[in-house]
Amino acid sequence: MSSKTLLPLMLILGICFADDVSNKLFPDDFMFGTATAAYQVEGAWNEDGKGENIWDNYTHAHPDLVADHTNGDVACDSYHKYKEDVALLKDLGVQHYRLSISWSRVAPTGQASLVNQPGLTYYRNLLQELRDNNIEPMVTLYHWDLPQALQDQGGWLNDSIVDRFGDYARLAFDIFGDNVQYWFTFNEPKQTCLLGYEYGAMAPGIKEPGISSYKCVHNVLRAHAKAWHIYDEEFRATQNGKLGIVIDSNWFEPGSDSEEDQTAAETKRQFVFGWFANAIFNGDYPEVMKTRIAERSAKEGFSASRLPEFTDEEIAYIKGTHDFLGVNFYTSSLVNATSEPAIDTPSWDKDGGVLEYVSPDWPSSASSWLKVTPWGIRKQLNWVSQTYGSPDIVITENGVSEDGSSLNDTIRVDYYRDYLSNLRDAIDDGVKVFGYTAWSLMDNFEWMQGYSEKFGLYSVDFTDPDRPRTPKASVEYFKKIISTRCLVDTCVES
Ligand SMILES: *[C@@H]1O[C@H](CO)[C@@H](O)[C@H](O)[C@H]1NC(C)=O
Ligand SMILES: *[C@@H]1O[C@H](CO)[C@@H](O)[C@H](O)[C@H]1NC(C)=O
Numbered sequence: 183m184s185s186k187t188l189l190p191l192m193l194i195l196g197i198c199f200a201d202d203v204s205n206k207l208f209p210d211d212f213m214f215g216t217a218t219a220a221y222q223v224e225g226a227w228n229e230d231g232k233g234e235n236i237w238d239n240y241t242h243a244h245p246d247l248v249a250d251h252t253n254g255d256v257a258c259d260s261y262h263k264y265k266e267d268v269a270l271l272k273d274l275g276v277q278h279y280r281l282s283i284s285w286s287r288v289a290p291t292g293q294a295s296l297v298n299q300p301g302l303t304y305y306r307n308l309l310q311e312l313r314d315n316n317i318e319p320m321v322t323l324y325h326w327d328l329p330q331a332l333q334d335q336g337g338w339l340n341d342s343i344v345d346r347f348g349d350y351a352r353l354a355f356d357i358f359g360d361n362v363q364y365w366f367t368f369n370e371p372k373q374t375c376l377l378g379y380e381y382g383a384m385a386p387g388i389k390e391p392g393i394s395s396y397k398c399v400h401n402v403l404r405a406h407a408k409a410w411h412i413y414d415e416e417f418r419a420t421q422n423g424k425l426g427i428v429i430d431s432n433w434f435e436p437g438s439d440s441e442e443d444q445t446a447a448e449t450k451r452q453f454v455f456g457w458f459a460n461a462i463f464n465g466d467y468p469e470v471m472k473t474r475i476a477e478r479s480a481k482e483g484f485s486a487s488r489l490p491e492f493t494d495e496e497i498a499y500i501k502g503t504h505d506f507l508g509v510n511f512y513t514s515s516l517v518n519a520t521s522e523p524a525i526d527t528p529s530w531d532k533d534g535g536v537l538e539y540v541s542p543d544w545p546s547s548a549s550s551w552l553k554v555t556p557w558g559i560r561k562q563l564n565w566v567s568q569t570y571g572s573p574d575i576v577i578t579e580n581g582v583s584e585d586g587s588s589l590n591d592t593i594r595v596d597y598y599r600d601y602l603s604n605l606r607d608a609i610d611d612g613v614k615v616f617g618y619t620a621w622s623l624m625d626n627f628e629w630m631q632g633y634s635e636k637f638g639l640y641s642v643d644f645t646d647p648d649r650p651r652t653p654k655a656s657v658e659y660f661k662k663i664i665s666t667r668c669l670v671d672t673c674v675e676s
């Protein structure tokens with residue numbers, strides 16, 4: 183090829199690449215923030231009266247199950263270093279910070295009548311520090327760390343937990359509500375119930391597939407609805423905040439244009455996202471779940487469906503328990519139709535009955551499950567918006583992992599840029615997405631991967647008792663996005 187033809191071609195390609203990233207400004211009131219969760223950053227696992235929770239118990243009982251045999255005993259030591267964390271947030275220039283309350287730190291046995299004053303003081307101080315720095319808190323009540331005393335009574339399988347959670351929510355609204363406008367009941371309840379009760383791959387490690395995960399979700403949804411009604415009836419008039427839930431899901435892309443694969447992908451979306459969202463928005467489980475699980479249960483010889491049923495009264499109580507919706511989004515999968523799984527031992531996967539896989543062409547990260555698919559966030563946001571009547575949405579988590587070998591985390595810079603570009607496109611599509619929350623402020627205890635997978639904007643030295651935080655290259659880029667509301671060098675008004 184001659185240089186004469188090469189130059190125009192390069193220009194065209196250059197323009198194409200530049201066009202890949204949106205050059206539109208984010209709206210003035212769009213909120214940028216970062217997130218953490220109590221067990222992953224706080225440490226101080228047994229200090230000042232905190233009770234044991236299921237993650238303390240699980241990591242202490244089974245250190246071998248965590249990749250690097252670590253736990254959250256000290257983590258980032260945010261219990262002692264929260265002022266430093268807020269200073270980092272201030273420096274980033276974020277509008278909001280998403281954090282979670284450790285239930286067993288404020289109520290060591292899970293009973294809201296028995297509070298731990300130093301625990302209440304810790305969160306009061308943290309919330310006040312955020313307010314003083316003009317950072318809006320977004321507060322999750324339950325990010326996976328159930329008080330062990332409640333697990334000893336069956337955890338999410340015991341119906342009485344619904345009232346215990348309601349009492350705990352009321353305590354939190356009462357003590358902290360003056361400083362909180364954005365509440366979430368549950369973070370990723372799918373993981374609580376699938377990893378905790380179906381696969382037994384996370385605390386509390388129960389492996390009762392096809393049965394206990396459904397019971398767990400049933401109580402989680404009742405508990406969510408209870409907390410929403412308590413907020414609505416007892417606190418909304420004076421505190422004027424909003425309450426929602428955080429649902430996580432891959433985007434499920436059909437493996438082909440065939441009708442079978444498109445139906446299979448939609449079935450998967452309903453089994454993952456609809457399991458929660460259909461109940462909260464429409465009062466009940468998705469039809470495809472009710473039908474498939476009832477049919478398979480009957481063939482397996484069960485006298486009733488393994489999927490519990492809501493009463494009419496419960497449907498009326500759960501329907502509409504949302505003021506907005508939190509969506510955690512990281513990656514995508516492909517879905518194909520497949521032959522009906524054999525009738526033998528039950529499982530949620532067989533109930534779904536589709537084939538999920540990823541493309542070998544999708545770039546990897548340090549996490550086996552996380553392929554970089556920026557286009558997926560736009561499709562996910564559009565699907566959620568169209569399926570649930572255009573709710574107000576905030577991306578409550580989005581991020582990527584590396585192995586910590588370099589502070590020059592170009593994978594994260596590219597990831598934030600490309601996902602945010604697709605999110606910006608979704609705003610133009612008409613999706614009412616009002617905020618974006620980067621996971622995570624800093625490297626932290628990544629559950630079964632311990633400290634081996636790093637999701638932070640800031641690196642944390644876990645070998646130093648002082649847990650010093652050091653900015654990665656992504657900090658500069660995220661700061662620039664927040665201060666200019668623009669992903670590229672210069673933006674245009676929308
Ligand atoms: C886990 O909890 C059980 C039940 O409360 C208790 O008997 C056990 O000692 C705990 N294990 C660890 C390692 O903390
Ligand atoms: C369920 O919880 C209640 C207390 O709230 C307790 O009395 C009961 O024993 C628990 N059930 C089981 C099976 O542990």
Ligand SMILES: *[C@@H]1O[C@H](CO)[C@@H](O)[C@H](O)[C@H]1NC(C)=O
Nearest residue numbers: 437438440443517518537539
């Ligand atoms: C999924 O279906 C498509 C279209 O039929 C096919 O080309 C592809 O090989 C299938 N993928 C897998 C993993 O089965």
Ligand SMILES: *[C@@H]1O[C@H](CO)[C@@H](O)[C@H](O)[C@H]1NC(C)=O
Nearest residue numbers: 588589590591592593595655
């Ligand atoms: C980070 O890596 C990128 C891509 O390899 C390179 O262009 C850049 O100069 C590096 N930055 C620093 C500070 O080393």
